[in-house]
Every structure is written in C-alpha cells, then in structure tokens.
Amino acid sequence: xxxxxxxxxxxxxxxxxxxxxxxxxxxxxxxxxxxxxxxxxxxxxxxxxxxxxxxxxxxxxxxxxxxxxxxxxxxxxxxxxxxxxxxxxxxxxxxxxxxxxxxxxxxxxxxxxxxxxxxxxxxxxxxxxxxxxxxxxxxxxxxxxxxxxxxxxxxxxxxxxxxxxxxxxxxxxxxxxxxxxxxxxxxxxxxxxxxxxxxxxxxxxxxxxxxxxxxxxxxxxxxxxxxxxxxxxxxxxxxxxxxxxxxxxxxxxxxxxxxxxxxxxxxxxxxxxxxxxxxxxxxxxxxxxxxxxxxxxxxxxxxxxxxxxxxxxxxxxxxxxxxxxxxxxxxxxxxxxxxxxxxxxxxxxxxxxxxxxxxxxxxxxxxxxxxxxxxxxxxxxxxxxxxxxxxxxxxxxxxxxxxxxxxxxxxxxxxxxxxxxxxxxxxxxxxxxxxxxxxxxxxxxxxxxxxxxxxxxxxxxxxxxxxxxxxxxxxxxxxxxxxxxxxxxxx
Amino acid sequence: xxxxxxxxxxxxxxxxxxxxxxxxxxxxxxxxxxxxxxxxxxxxxxxxxxxxxxxxxxxxxxxxxxxxxxxxxxxxxxxxxxxxxxxxxxxxxxxxxxxxxxxxxxxxxxxxxxxxxxxxxxxxxxxxxxxxxxxxxxxxxxxxxxxxxxxxxxxxxxxxxxxxxxxxxxxxxxxxxxxxxxxxxxxxxxxxxxxxxxxxxxxxxxxxxxxxxxxxxxxxxxxxxxxxxxxxxxxxxxxxxxxxxxxxxxxxxxxxxxxxxxxxxxxxxxxxxxxxxxxxxxxxxxxxxxxxxxxxxxxxxxxxxxxxxxxxxxxxxxxxxxxxxxxxxxxxxxxxxxxxxxxxxxxxxxxxxxxxxxxxxxxxxxxxxxxxxxxxxxxxxxxxxxxxxxxxxxxxxxxxxxxxxxxxxxxxxxxxxxxxxxxxxxxxxxxxxxxxxxxxxxxxxxxxxxxxxxxxxxxxxxxxxxxxxxxxxxxxxxxxxxxxxxxxxxxxxxxxxxxxxxx
Numbered sequence: 001x002x003x004x005x006x007x008x009x010x011x012x013x014x015x016x017x018x019x020x021x022x023x024x025x026x027x028x029x030x031x032x033x034x035x036x037x038x039x040x041x042x043x044x045x046x047x048x049x050x051x052x053x054x055x056x057x058x059x060x061x062x063x064x065x066x067x068x069x070x071x072x073x074x075x076x077x078x079x080x081x082x083x084x085x086x087x088x089x090x091x092x093x094x095x096x097x098x099x100x101x102x103x104x105x106x107x108x109x110x111x112x113x114x115x116x117x118x119x120x121x122x123x124x125x126x127x128x129x130x131x132x133x134x135x136x137x138x139x140x141x142x143x144x145x146x147x148x149x150x151x152x153x154x155x156x157x158x159x160x161x162x163x164x165x166x167x168x169x170x171x172x173x174x175x176x177x178x179x180x181x182x183x184x185x186x187x188x189x190x191x192x193x194x195x196x197x198x199x200x201x202x203x204x205x206x207x208x209x210x211x212x213x214x215x216x217x218x219x220x221x222x223x224x225x226x227x228x229x230x231x232x233x234x235x236x237x238x239x240x241x242x243x244x245x246x247x248x249x250x251x252x253x254x255x256x257x258x259x260x261x262x263x264x265x266x267x268x269x270x271x272x273x274x275x276x277x278x279x280x281x282x283x284x285x286x287x288x289x290x291x292x293x294x295x296x297x298x299x300x301x302x303x304x305x306x307x308x309x310x311x312x313x314x315x316x317x318x319x320x321x322x323x324x325x326x327x328x329x330x331x332x333x334x335x336x337x338x339x340x341x342x343x344x345x346x347x348x349x350x351x352x353x354x355x356x357x358x359x360x361x362x363x364x365x366x367x368x369x370x371x372x373x374x375x376x377x378x379x380x381x382x383x384x385x386x387x388x389x390x391x392x393x394x395x396x397x398x399x400x401x402x403x404x405x406x407x408x409x410x411x412x413x414x415x416x417x418x419x420x421x422x423x424x425x426x427x428x429x430x431x432x433x434x435x436x437x438x439x440x441x442x443x444x445x446x447x448x449x450x451x452x453x454x455x456x457x458x459x460x461x462x463x464x465x466x467x468x469x470x471x472x473x474x475x476x477x478x479x480x481x482x483x484x485x486x487x488x489x490x491x
Numbered sequence: 492x493x494x495x496x497x498x499x500x501x502x503x504x505x506x507x508x509x510x511x512x513x514x515x516x517x518x519x520x521x522x523x524x525x526x527x528x529x530x531x532x533x534x535x536x537x538x539x540x541x542x543x544x545x546x547x548x549x550x551x552x553x554x555x556x557x558x559x560x561x562x563x564x565x566x567x568x569x570x571x572x573x574x575x576x577x578x579x580x581x582x583x584x585x586x587x588x589x590x591x592x593x594x595x596x597x598x599x600x601x602x603x604x605x606x607x608x609x610x611x612x613x614x615x616x617x618x619x620x621x622x623x624x625x626x627x628x629x630x631x632x633x634x635x636x637x638x639x640x641x642x643x644x645x646x647x648x649x650x651x652x653x654x655x656x657x658x659x660x661x662x663x664x665x666x667x668x669x670x671x672x673x674x675x676x677x678x679x680x681x682x683x684x685x686x687x688x689x690x691x692x693x694x695x696x697x698x699x700x701x702x703x704x705x706x707x708x709x710x711x712x713x714x715x716x717x718x719x720x721x722x723x724x725x726x727x728x729x730x731x732x733x734x735x736x737x738x739x740x741x742x743x744x745x746x747x748x749x750x751x752x753x754x755x756x757x758x759x760x761x762x763x764x765x766x767x768x769x770x771x772x773x774x775x776x777x778x779x780x781x782x783x784x785x786x787x788x789x790x791x792x793x794x795x796x797x798x799x800x801x802x803x804x805x806x807x808x809x810x811x812x813x814x815x816x817x818x819x820x821x822x823x824x825x826x827x828x829x830x831x832x833x834x835x836x837x838x839x840x841x842x843x844x845x846x847x848x849x850x851x852x853x854x855x856x857x858x859x860x861x862x863x864x865x866x867x868x869x870x871x872x873x874x875x876x877x878x879x880x881x882x883x884x885x886x887x888x889x890x891x892x893x894x895x896x897x898x899x900x901x902x903x904x905x906x907x908x909x910x911x912x913x914x915x916x917x918x919x920x921x922x923x924x925x926x927x928x929x930x931x932x933x934x935x936x937x938x939x940x941x942x943x944x945x946x947x948x949x950x951x952x953x954x955x956x957x958x959x960x961x962x963x964x965x966x967x968x969x970x971x972x973x974x975x976x977x978x979x980x981x982x983x984x985x986x987x988x989x990x991x992x993x994x
Contacts, residue, residue: 244921263965418752462772469755
C-alpha cells in the first residue's frame with residue numbers, strides 16, 4: 001500500500017514537470033524585461049530635471065514587436081530599454097502610447113538591432129475575459145533568467161485606481177502566494193497560453209494580486225492602433241450614494257429604484273452637453289439599473305461599480321443612454337462621451353515640462369497638482385492654503401484663465417530686494433493685462449509701463465500690487481543665464 | 492519628594508515655549524557675585540515677604556466634547572504685592588481657575604484669593620485675598636523703568652523643584668516686539684534675559700536696584716537659559732487701563748505695513764533714497780483706520796514720530812516698531828498720521844477703538860465653549876480654541892478662519908458654524924463626509940451665527956425635513972422633522988450629554 005502511494009506521487013510529479021517545461025520556454029520567449037530611467041521636473045526650479053532614478057519591470061511581448069507594460073514604468077522616462085529574459089540582448093525603446101489613467105503603456109523598438117533582439121521570441125495574443133474562480137498564471141523571471149510561475153485564483157472583480165489617483169478601472173483580484181524576484185513588477189498574467197492582463201500590485205499580507213483586465217487592455221490597444229492615442233472617456237460628474245433613507249425620502253425616490261445623486265457637473269464635460277444637472281438622480285446607464293451605492297449587475301462579474309459602464313466599456317465619441325430622475329420624473333438623456341475636459345489645475349502632468357518664466361528673480365509657474373504634491377506626504381495640509389483652495393474650488397478662479405499662473409518663489413537679486421519673502425501668490429494682472437496662462441504672462445512682461453516699471457498685481461496677499469524695474473530685471477535675467485539657469489522661460 | 496508634574500500643569504500648559512531644564516540646573520549655573528551690602532540684605536528679606544506663591548486649581552474646558560465639565564487640573568505660579576491687597580501675576584497662572592490660594596514666603600497658611608482683573612492679551616492679572624490682614628504692613632514693590640541692555644536683573648519666584656523661594660540672575664540680552672504665547676495672537680514689547688525662566692517662575696517679579704523691571708512670563712524651548720519678561724510699559728498700561736474698574740483690551744491701528752526697500756517700489760511712489768515712510772499694504776475692514784487710511788498710502792509719521800522704510804520709529808534712542816505708539820494708548824485715544832497719498836501729503840487722525848472680532852484668533856480662557864446639538868449633530872462656532880482642538884483639514888474651513896478678518900467675513904457671519912461631530916444614531920447613520928465642514932445653510936437660510944442655527948434647528952413646529960447644507964458639499968444632510976426631537980433625546984441619553992446647548 002505504501003509503495004503504491006509513492007508511485008502515484010511520482011507519476012503526478014512527472015506530469016507536472018513536463019507541463020512546467022512548456023510554460024518555462026513560453027515565459028522566456030514572451031516576457032521582456034523593461035529598464036527605465038525616470039526623471040521628473042523639479043517643482044521649485046522648473047528649468048531643472050530632478051535626479052534620475054531607475055525602475056525595472058517586466059512587459060509582455062505582443063505582435064508587431066510591441067511590448068505592453070504599465071504607464072508607471074514609462075511616465076517621465078528619459079530612457080527606456082528592453083532586455084530579453086536571459087539578459088543577453090538589449091534594445092532601446094520608445095513609447096508608442098501611454099495612458100496614465102488606466103496605467104498602461106505600449107513600447108516599440110527605437111534605433112537598434114530590432115531583428116536580432118526579437119529573434120526566437122514569440123509574442124502573446126490577448127485572451128478573453130476571465131470568470132470569477134478561474135485559475136491564472138503569473139509570470140516572473142529570476143535574476144538568472146529562470147522563469148517563475150505562480151498560480152492564482154481570481155476571487156473578485158472591482159474598480160481600482162492603480163497609478164493616477166482617482167482613476168478607477170476594472171481589475172481582477174486574485175489570491176496567490178508570490179515570491180519576490182528581480183523586476184517583480186508589472187508581471188504578465190496568463191490563462192490558457194494567452195495574455196489575460198498585467199499585475200499592477202501585490203499585497204503580500206493578504207496575498208491579493210491586482211490584475212488589469214483584458215477589457216481595459218484591448219480598448220487601450222485598439223485606441224493605440226492608428227498611432228494616435230486618444231484615451232479613455234469621462235462623463236464629468238461627481239456623485240453621492242442614495243443609501244440614506246431620509247435623503248431618499250427628501251428626494252422622493254421610490255423604493256424600487258437605486259440611483260446616484262449628482263453633486264457636480266464639470267465644465268465642458270459630456271454630462272454638461274447631455275443636459276445632466278446637479279441634483280439629478282442617475283438611475284440607469286444603457287438600461288443597466290444602478291443601485292443605491294452605485295453598483296450594477298454585470299453579466300460576467302456580478303456587482304460592478306457604475307464607472308466601468310462609462311470609462312471601461314466605451315470609446316471617446318460613442319454615446320451612452322442616461323436615465324435620470326429629475327424632481328421625481330424620469331428623463332432620458334444621451335451623452336456623447338468625450339475626454340475629461342481640461343482642468344484649471346491639471347492633475348496629471350507626467351512627461352510635461354512645467355511652463356514657467358523667470359523675471360528679475362521672480363519665478364512664475366502654472367499651478368498643477370504635481371506642484372502641490374511636492375510639499376510632501378502631508379501636502380494637503382502643508383501646501384499653501386490659497387493654492388489648495390484653487391485645487392478644491394477651481395470654479396472660483398476659472399474666469400479669464402486657461403491655467404492658474406502664480407509667483408512660486410523669489411530668487412534674491414537686486415531687482416527683488418525687499419520681496420524675498422514673496423512666494424506662492426496668485427497672479428491677477430501684469431502691466432494691466434489679465435493673465436490667462438504663462439504665454440500671456442510672457443507677453444504682458446514685454447510691455448512695461450512708461451516709467452520703466454513692471455506692475456505685478458496679485459489676486460491675494462498684501463500688498464496687492466508690487467513693482468519691478470524693467471531694465472534692472474532684464475540685466476538680472478542675463479546674469480541668471482550666465483550663472484547657469486539654462487533658460488528663462490518655457491511655454 | 493518631587494511633586495507630580497501635574498501640579499505644575501498650568502505653567503507647563505501656558506508656557507508652551509518653555510524649556511524643561513533638569514531640576515538641578517539652577518544650582519549648577521554659576522551666579523554672578525552679589526554686590527550687596529548688609530543693608531540691601533535686609534531690604535531683600537522684606538522684598539521676599541511680598542513675593543507670594545499662587546496655587547491655582549483649574550478646570551479646562553473641553554472643546555471636543557463641549558458638554559463635558561472639562562479637565563480638572565492645577566498649577567503653581569508666583570505673584571507680588573504692588574499695593575494694599577493688590578497682587579500682580581500672569582494671566583496664564585490664574586486662567587480657568589476655580590480656586591486660588593496665596594501663600595506668603597515662609598508661612599504655611601494658604602489664603603483664598605480671587606481675580607480682580609485679568610488681561611489675557613498681555614498675560615497679566617491682578618488678584619486680591621479675601622482677608623488681607625496677614626499682608627498688612629508688607630513692603631509693596633515699585634514699578635521701575637525698562638532695564639538697559641547688558642544690565643543685570645534678578646528673577647524671584649517659586650519655580651519647579653521646591654516650595655521655597657528661588658532667586659536667579661541674568662543679563663538683559665534683547666528688547667524687542669515679540670509674541671505673547673498665552674493667547675497665541677498678541678505681540679507686545681518683550682525683554683529677553685539670559686536667566687532660565689521655569690514653570691512656577693511665571694508671574695514673579697524681575698528686579699533691578701530694588702524696583703520691578705518686569706514680570707517673568709515665558710521661556711524658550713529651543714534655547715537654553717533664555718527667559719522673557721513683560722516690561723514695565725506693558726505693566727503700566729494694564730494698571731492704567733483697569734483704573735476705571737474694567738479692563739478694555741489692547742487697541743490696534745488695524746493696518747498691515749510692507750517695508751519699502753525695493754528701488755522700483757520707491758521709484759513708483761516717488762521716494763528718494765532716504766525719504767521716510769512705509770507702505771500701507773492693507774487696512775483692516777471696520778478697523779480704526781478703515782475709511783481714513785487707504786491701501787497703498789505711505790505712512791511717514793505717527794504722532795509726529797518719523798516712520799522709516801521698515802516701519803520703525805525712534806523712541807528714547809531705541810528703534811522700535813511703530814505700533815509701540817499705539818501699544819501705550821487706549822480705546823478712544825486719537826493718533827495723528829502723516830500720509831502720502833498718490834504723491835500728495837495728507838495729515839489725518841484716527842480714533843482708536845476695540846476690535847473684538849479679532850479675538851477669533853486668540854485663545855479664550857474662563858469661558859464655557861458654545862455649542863448646540865441636534866439629532867446627534869454637534870455644531871460649534873469656529874475660533875482658535877476649536878481650531879486647536881479639532882485641527883481642521885477642510886480647505887474651506889481653513890480659508891474661512893484665515894481670512895475671517897481681512898476679507899471682512901465677520902460682517903456677514905458673526906459665527907462660522909462648524910459641524911464638529913456626528914454622534915451615530917438611526918437618523919444620521921448614513922451621513923458621512925460632513926464632519927469638519929462649515930454649515931452653509933439650514934432649510935435654505937444662510938447661517939450667520941450659532942444662535943440662528945440653533946433656532947432654525949429647534950422651531951416650534953418642525954418642518955417636514957431639516958435640510959442642512961455644508962460648504963463645499965452638494966449633498967445635504969436630511970433629517971425628517973417628525974423624528975428629529977426623538978433622535979435628539981436619544982443621542983443625549985446614549986452619549987451622556989447632560990446639556991443640549993450653550994449659546
């Protein structure tokens with residue numbers, strides 16, 4: 001009896017090993033190492049880049065010599081390099097398409113021995129959506145190039161924000177015990193030999209793996225196909241749940257509907273164009289009834305958050321049907337989906353050099369969330385209050401502005417004597433002209449007053465108006481260039 | 492036995508900037524030799540008798556749960572006799588006091604005392620004992636002048652480490668306008684000495700040549716052997732202010748100035764290199780200068796004292812901030828101002844007046860926190876105490892606080908009413924994200940005071956719904972009118988709230 005048991009065990013083991021062999025060669029042929037040098041811009045000295053940092057991760061090889069990886073790997077990259085599994089070949093790469101919101105990036109070769117690099121490698125094709133309970137393989141590479149395959153089971157589906165804060169997309173959550181290996185980041189997840197998704201994060205405590213779904217990846221690849229990447233659509237609304245029975249009674253919501261209370265409509269958004277209004281209750285999108293907490297019934301996945309119906313299921317230009325209750329009456333609205341409208345304070349500024357002007361020692365910039373986040377972990381309390389207010393209530397500042405121009409800091413110079421402590425003040429006018437963005441600021445500074453002085457008017461702060469000697473500041477600008485500031489403006 | 496630190500609680504609390512030196516520090520520090528003759532010794536002994544130990548039992552209000560009685564605590568400070576049954580000390584020694592006891596040097600007897608006048612803005616208080624007979628015949632200390640830089644002074648008091656009187660010596664190292672930490676919002680003349688001032692020293696006299704030249708009141712945590720005293724101009728002002736039987740608070744000019752150092756700025760205003768004058772950057776709305784002085788005026792002289800480009804004037808050979816003129820004045824006094832407005836010389840005068848709205852920024856003592864409750868919601872008016880207790884993160888609330896005066900928000904809103912807490916109850920269980928925001932309206936009416944909010948929430952006949960809108964949040968809090976009263980009763984009993992409101 002004992003012998004039999006051992007024999008059985010051996011049999012199983014042999015079978016497992018051979019399957020493992022096949023997978024191993026597939027892993028080595030379809031997984032690409034991605035090495036990126038990341039460099040963001042210095043928020044306080046916008047002419048400088050910050051010190052470079054390295055990131056290493058994996059990508060999945062797709063047809064046409066393309067490599068799929070996360071946006072996190074390619075955002076703010078100064079240089080990207082592909083490397084094969086056993087580290088015998090490398091190839092410089094460029095970004096074909098990048099989506100910070102969904103956290104996806106598509107890379108392709110850039111000036112190198114493309115043919116040699118891809119020889120013997122085999123691209124993965126994209127698989128179909130999985131179901132809850134499906135087994136998947138997570139592919140990793142060890143330092144020595146040996147593949148490492150971890151099995152995981154998909155346990156649930158949710159919308160998750162993986163890179164750019166506040167952007168939630170359909171994600172599988174799978175359970176599996178991973179080990180750390182080199183480049184344990186953005187790992188391909190495979191089912192039945194096809195690419196199911198990319199691992200975006202792993203929680204080692206709960207052993208939960210977040211996997212970006214094929215729905216989101218295929219939409220990204222389809223968008224990138226023509227070489228002009230557009231991005232995911234946005235409806236442009238803020239909502240609140242309708243769980244509170246008192247709130248429901250006040251809204252006169254019948255018990256048999258769920259619905260989300262619309263609290264905000266962004267300027268120039270798809271929702272605004274569709275005629276959606278603050279105070280409407282959104283009860284269905286494309287006839288999918290939306291519950292009190294904002295979930296609808298997905299045929300495959302069960303309860304899924306409503307945002308997937310907009311951001312994960314449609315492309316820009318497509319229309320969706322909105323059913324709303326307005327003052328108790330049902331209304332049908334049609335929204336043509338667009339990209340999120342431009343914000344006064346942009347939240348995503350990856351790969352964008354900050355616009356600025358240095359004048360006589362004053363540093364002017366356009367406000368971005370990136371600038372505010374640079375105030376550290378506690379930025380929401382430590383960043384300047386006036387600028388935080390612009391971020392939280394942009395509608396109070398939008399009139400006449402494309403972006404918000406502010407005086408970020410003062411370099412002590414003969415022109416800025418007595419102004420050394422002025423920083424982070426919002427600009428209203430320069431030389432009498434209202435300032436809409438850095439371009440208009442630069443233009444306004446070209447016309448000093450007849451007395452040879454520039455007039456700088458702040459929106460806030462005391463004093464509200466200060467003066468800068470035009471001739472002195474021009475001399476100082478030339479001096480600053482000599483002292484090593486590479487440029488005085490960027491627009 | 493070393494007393495528990497709690498006994499010195501009040502001093503530690505108010506002297507937040509105080510150095511916590513080891514108890515032996517005073518023994519270790521070498522003292523400068525006493526230039527004292529035997530006669531002076533005798534005089535010293537008499538002086539010791541007039542320097543008393545003050546023991547305060549306090550009750551500190553709870554701004555997080557305002558219906559509670561607050562924390563019972565206490566502390567030790569020093570005071571001194573300046574007249575028949577008149578003891579001078581720091582306001583922070585006796586703030587929030589429920590019982591005060593005064594002990595004479597070398598005597599075991601504790602004399603019950605009470606506050607006659609208290610001035611939080613300059614951290615001074617005048618006390619009297621119920622029965623003055625034990626203090627009759629004691630020498631009263633005389634108030635002297637501002638000591639010169641580098642001159643030596645003695646600090647006498649009852650600091651940590653024992654029950655007996657303690658004497659330390661130091662040198663006057665700086666005379667400057669500086670913050671008074673008791674209210675966190677006031678600035679007056681301060682004299683810095685290089686003797687450590689420890690908890691318990693507070694309220695004690697600083698002496699030079701037998702005269703009081705200051706009241707020891709705060710230290711510095713970041714530097715060793717640095718103490719601060721309230722100089723005599725501030726003491727004299729306090730004593731003069733209370734002559735009419737009440738303390739009227741400091742008055743302020745109500746302008747903020749900006750130094751005119753920049754050449755372009757000087758050119759714009761037609762000022763030559765050595766011309767006097769500081770820029771008026773902002774006139775406080777409804778302050779004494781509102782309507783008289785304008786933004787962008789150049790202030791060249793105040794009561795005939797030339798104001799330089801940095802906003803300083805020369806008094807008694809010392810350069811001091813121009814506000815020193817106003818510091819010594821009282822409500823109703825007039826101040827002459829020389830201005831340059833759009834290139835023309837203007838002479839004007841302003842009448843100083845109290846500006847109570849500015850107390851939004853001062854820590855309040857001896858008052859019960861105001862609040863109201865409704866169906867588990869706790870509403871409180873915004874002020875420094877509330878802000879410190881809750882450390883608000885909501886940008887709108889922080890903005891309302893920061894600009895309450897300079898954007899004249901006070902004109903419309905007597906109180907900024909904050910929803911500080913929601914005590915969970917079936918009627919409010921699904922309300923979330925509203926705590927820590929300002930209440931904008933109740934049933935469509937804009938909220939301008941706690942009283943008004945309270946009245947709107949407690950009408951004779953309740954509306955169908957109470958709809959409470961908070962600033963920055965579109966989704967209102969809705970409480971059904973027929974369930975509100977029951978919910979209020981329920982939350983009060985569940986959470987042990989014995990007082991539903993204090994308006």
